Amino acid sequence: MRISKLFGKTQREVPAEAETVSHQLLLKAGMIYQVAAGVYSYLPLAWRVLKKIENIIRDEMDKAGGQELMLPVLQPIELWQETGRDRAFGKSLFTLIDRKERQLALGPTHEEVITGLVNRYVDSYRDLPILLYQIQTKFRDEPRPRGGLLRVREFSMKDLYSFDSDEEGLSQSYNKMLQAYENIYNRCGLVSILVEADSGAIGGKDSHEFMIFTETGEDETVHCPDCGYSANTDRAQSVKEKLAEEKPLPIEEVATPGVDTIKELANFLNIPQSRTLKAVFYAVDGKLIIAVIRGDIEVNEVKLKNILRCVELRLAREDEPEEAGLIAGSASPVGITGIQVIADESITSGANYVAGGNKPDTHIKNVNYPRDFEADIMADIAQAKAGEGCPKCGGILTSSHGIEVGHIFKLGTFLSKKLGAFFTDADGVSRPIVMGCYGIGLGRLLAAAIEQNHDDKGIIWPMSIAPYHIYLCSLYMENPEVAAAAENLYAKLESKGLEVLYDDRRESPGVKFNDADLLGIPIRVTISPRTLEKNSAEIKKRSEKKSQLVPLEGIADRLAGLVSSTQVGAKLAR
């Protein structure tokens, strides 16, 4: 491809609104164009990258035994109502009304549709297992699109669905996908890590995410350097600081004027925050509840939501506890009735906590569970954080930010039961199909690749997903010898099947070199009067500082070798 003909230009300046590196570089390189919030056009360079990623994914899915098919974006809303996932997705579901006044959803994912399809064609255990996948556009009306391609409302995604006759089969399918995903990230030149995850609106039991660590990642994970335990903080467990056991003392009121946060309370009484009990109010599907947890620990809302099996969970507004007759700032479950109390397991150890007095400017000392209050539900609703103990081995957890580039789920049978997808087993008994699903967002993967592979000059594409292999940079195109040599080499490289981006513009060297660095093509070949004096061209890898002068004689073969030898990228970390 000649740059003089390429649609899209690099830009010197980039809109101030772009904050993440990948967003800035994609805009600066002229690879994407924003049409609306979370909606982008891909220009040719970005599209080439996306197709390369897609082909790697397709290849690995096929190798794992997947069969590709195509499913509709338009889906009747009834299908979503049948599984109840219209409520789980809530406002994220794009819906529209057709001319006959029927409500349709734009598919945010395709479990419902594919299960219906499988139901029609699978009758017997002999038809199982089966792995089906599609790579296509999905729609989610995200509350807040952000970070360029990292979080958008319309995006290309690969989803594979597995259908097995039992849990054992599901595990096998799951492991196949696990391996395929590792291969995908590896081939895309990305270092990813597998972490335990929450399944969210998709539903199901076990799920894992593949994370790419970056400074700007929106997900937080904890991990244990000792045993390798890794989990998204959405679901991570941890061993909290242990408190000394004490003999329970009698309850005692204490005046605490002007104190209404845990921090103030601890300071006021000169005790650690871990000796206090915190009461957090949530509105759960319109109803008020209290979450009780040790003062030094945060409530994990994902865990809480899962336990309550609710659709909407949010922190209560300030006026809501008051309306219920509760004193925000001095609230506790002690002596409270008529409101659901969910307590964290952390409060079962330790003793003689300080809790709210349910009266203004008053707290109570020596509160002990279960002596002084009851919990309707006792569960782990604690947020894990770095420095706490590993739940598996007791090591010290660390944490890091990352981008979720893949998510796999063991769905089990809840969708097949709801949608009536049953098969007949070897004993002639009708059973629900055991399902799994496995997703990768292509655009996000593209953005993550940039997040992980760039420097202050621009992108550094891994060879396997680079839009082109070679940036052919000819300096002083008006010099006929340069032009002739460059054209000659361009033709030769293309004839060898190499993908060449040929900078044939009459621009100054500075412009060309800067664009080459920005666009991040893995290998740069420069031809100029200077190199031609020695019958040579200069070869430089984008990822390295040094360059070398190479004779034009045989250079095409040499470059072909260089391209194939740099195909495979980083190894997967686990």
Next chain:
RNA sequence: CGGGGUGUAGCGCAGUUGGGUAGCGCGCAGCGUUUGGGACGCUGAGGUCGGAGGUUCAAGUCCUCUCACCCCGACCA
């Protein structure tokens, strides 16, 4: 939805306080001189100042309403 912010030429911004002929840099077009790390000179094109309503002799600037986009929280590939 809650909080914060921004809308002026394709892009980056100034001008708004205190109303008075719409500006700068980049980019774009033409000519010339240059050029191994974002060159220089001259000439030129390009703007419903996000939109609607209002105040005023006069509105980018003041008032009201509204829309879009970005950032922080709840959601996800």
